[in-house]
Amino acid sequence: GDSVTQMEGPVTLSEEAFLTINCTYTATGYPSLFWYVQYPGEGLQLLLKATKADDKGSNKGFEATYRKETTSFHLEKGSVQVSDSAVYFCALSIGNQFYFGTGTSLTVIP
Amino acid sequence: SAVISQKPSRDICQRGTSLTIQCQVDSQVTMMFWYRQQPGQSLTLIATANQGSEATYESGFVIDKFPISRPNLTFSTLTVSNMSPEDSSIYLCSVGWGANTEAFFGQGTRLTVV
Numbered sequence: 001g002d003s004v005t006q007m008e009g010p011v012t013l014s015e016e017a018f019l020t021i022n023c024t025y026t027a028t029g030y031p032s033l034f035w036y037v038q039y040p041g042e043g044l045q046l047l048l049k050a051t052k053a054d055d056k057g058s059n060k061g062f063e064a065t066y067r068k069e070t071t072s073f074h075l076e077k078g079s080v081q082v083s084d085s086a087v088y089f090c091a092l093s094i095g096n097q098f099y100f101g102t103g104t105s106l107t108v109i110p
Numbered sequence: 111s112a113v114i115s116q117k118p119s120r121d122i123c124q125r126g127t128s129l130t131i132q133c134q135v136d137s138q139v140t141m142m143f144w145y146r147q148q149p150g151q152s153l154t155l156i157a158t159a160n161q162g163s164e165a166t167y168e169s170g171f172v173i174d175k176f177p178i179s180r181p182n183l184t185f186s187t188l189t190v191s192n193m194s195p196e197d198s199s200i201y202l203c204s205v206g207w208g209a210n211t212e213a214f215f216g217q218g219t220r221l222t223v224v
Contacts, residue, residue, distance in 0.1 A: 032210040043116075043202055043215040044153075051210065089152065095209045096141060102152045 002027045006090045006101030013080050013108050021075040021104045023064075023090035031094040033057075033066050033073040038087045038103070047075075047088070080108045112137055116203050116216030123193055123223050130189045131219045133203030138183035143204040143213070144176070153202065159186040193223045 007022040025031065032051045036044040048057030053068035062077045073090060085108050090101040113136040123129050133142065142159040157165040157178055165178035180186040190197055203216040 030210075032212070034212055036215075041220075043114075043218045046212050046214065049212055091213075093206075093210050093212070096158075096206075098143075098155070098204075098206075098213055100153045 002031070002092065002094055002097065002099050004090050004092055004099050004101040007104050009087075009103070010105040010107060013106070015082055015108055015110050016079045017108075019075070019077040019080045019084075019106070021088055021090075021106070023073045023075065023101060025071050025073065025090075025092050025099075027071075027092060027094055029094050031092040033064070034091045034093065035062070035064055035073070035075050036089040036091060036100075038089065040086070044089060080106070082108045082110055084108050112139060112205055112214050114203060114205060114214060114216040116219055118219055119217060120220040121222070123221065125194050125223055127193055128189055128191045129193065129221060130187050131201055131203070133186045133188075133216055135184045135205055139205040140183075140208055141206040142180060142186045143206070144178060144186070144188045145202040145204060147200040147202060147218070149199070156188070156201075159188075190221065193221075195223045197221065198223045 003026045005024050034049045035047040037047045038044050048059040050057040050066035056065045064073050064075045087103045087105045089103045115134045117132045144156040145153040155168050156171045157167045159178050159180040161180045177189045201219045204213045206213045
């Protein structure tokens with residue numbers, strides 16, 4: 001069935017370090033892919049999205065490319081800030097169904 | 111996008127009581143969903159709220175425990191009935207407009223049952 005597998009956390013980085021959070025998916029059709037971010041005590045916010053193969057989603061310095069050949073949608077940021085500390089969820093949407101990864105907790109230390 | 115107002119934001123309830131959570135959207139939406147997020151975990155879909163008809167529940171969730179209403183295209187409620195400490199969780203309202211599109215979330219309701 002359709003699913004999302006996300007890199008386990010927690011991840012701790014120093015400020016200005018490079019971030020990668022891996023995400024792979026399994027889907028029977030042609031899904032849209034998303035990254036959501038959840039700050040402490042808040043709901044999920046859409047960070048970026050990609051709706052077809054080779055699309056690159058980007059927002060606030062974060063990027064992810066929809067790779068159909070490797071069924072991946074890895075999240076990257078070149079230089080993280082303390083304010084990026086949050087939980088990140090990879091997700092896919094196919095039809096009216098949504099599937100979420102288990103979430104990766106990121107802590108950025110000064 | 112949509113502005114989603116979810117109330118209450120948090121509550122502490124006695125076991126055996128019920129709590130109704132409200133979700134109000136600032137525009138008409140096709141789909142409304144209710145999720146549960148247990149501490150440190152991912153989201154689990156409870157049900158899809160259908161306008162004018164009974165909600166569609168996922169495996170492991172039943173109407174008697176989680177009755178849902180959706181009287182129109184901008185509003186829904188989720189009730190957590192006969193609560194026990196195992197129901198302590200964050201409950202999230204989510205909305206969407208169609209297949210393969212993004213979902214938007216309310217701020218969540220943090221429920222503690224004592």
